Amino acid sequence: MAKQNDRPTLATVASRAGVSIKTASRVLNGEKHVAASTAEKVEEAAAELGFRLNSTARRLRAGGSSPYIGVVMSDGDDPFQTHLFTLLESELSTVGLRPVVTVTADDPDRERGFLDECLANDMTGICVIRSHPDAARFYTAAASADVQIVSFDPSTTGPGVDLIAGDEELAGRLAATQLLKHGHISLGVIGDHSTSPITTARLAGIQSAFAGRTDVGWRAYMREDAHDLASAKNVVAAWLGSRSAPSGLITLSATLTQGAIDACRRLDEWPALVGIDDFPTAELLDVTIIDRDVSSMAAEAVRRLQEPPSSGPRRHQIPVYVIARGSGEEAPDK
Incomplete structure (x- = not known):
């Protein structure tokens, strides 16, 4: 086969x-x-x-525009992506549109194949929740075919692509500042996919919060190779089991936050923690989060998808903010 x-x-x-x-x-x-x-x-x-060609799409074309929107996700287990997709699907339904989704598993070839099928079947638009950086160039070609493209991923930008994203650098700065103002100077930072614009911007924001502070230790604890819940759990478990464990943690995605919490629960050690991106059980676990209004992101995307494609790149920035629930407000142990 x-x-x-x-x-x-x-x-x-x-x-x-x-x-x-x-x-x-x-x-x-x-x-x-x-x-x-x-x-x-x-x-x-x-x-x-x-x-x-897809025969169903051909029949739809005979009667008017397609009701389908192609949606690209990289990870179906990522809480942010699944939450945003759920909201996006709900918003699309209010205007008579339906999503056709692919989960690429960070495979740019699979992403390109799906994009080609979207173009072949004359879908009304394409919405990129998360993309592989190597696939970004494919969307410029798609935009030139007069297809409306909306992206939530800063790695997918260019002529004809509407970008809707939070201020990722500010998100990193807010996470670090939240711990600094509660007395933490020994900080563990857990990241993933360090080449992605999102992670790069969040790290830049964290670093900017430490500018001029010679008393803050964080580089020794910096990890950019935690790609999933299990690896984040292992990293945090190793830190907490050492004699010089950081007093505060910053996790750069919801998946990594969940992994860190698993490690804390297993060892019954609870450093202060601030995560970026909310997730369903964060409120129950009193986890302090840096987030943005995901509902407004979905609504803005659907509004853009109904507009004619633009010739140049456009960006709509969503504000980010702190949701203080307790874990990020813990003082260091004396």
Whole structure:
């Protein structure tokens, strides 16, 4: 059985025929005003590759615009992504739109294949919750095909892409400041995917909070290789089991916050903790969080998806704020 990524896509048809993705889409969708020689090359390429357009999408096109929006997620277990998708789906339903979602598992080839299918089936738009940095260039080509693209991921930007994101640098600065003002000068910082713009900005914000402070120790505890709940749990367990454990923790995602809490519970050691991004049980666990209004992010995305595609990049910044629930307000042990 062929793998999903081995299936022919609109991009491979266009490449075989030597035309743009937009031209290939026009030919395969039966649009007029395409040169006969060009149409023949595209049709031959599609036949050779065994490419087929989705028949349901074709019927929808005959009656008007598609009610479908392609949604890209990288991790179905990430609390932020699933929460945002739930809100997005609800907002889409109010305007008669429905999501078609893929979870890429950080595979840029899978992401590109899904994007090609969205273009081939003339979806009304594409919404990127989290993307692989190597896939960012694919969206510029999609935007040139007059598809409305909205991104929540700063790694996916460029002409024709509307970015809706929080002030990630401020989020990092607020997390560090919350611990500093309660007397913590020995801080453990747990990050993941250090090459992503989100993590990079959050780390820059943390560092800015320490500017001019020679009494703060954090670099010795900095970890950028905790990619999931289990690895975050192991990192924190190792710190808490040492003689020089940090008195406060900053976690750069909801998944990492949950891993840190698991380690604290297992060892019954509870340093102060501030996490970035809220998650469903954070309030029950009294976890201090840096967050933004995710509901307004979803609503703004749906508003943008109903507008004509823009020619240049646009950014809508969502304010971030502290939700003080107790874990970030603990004083260091004497």
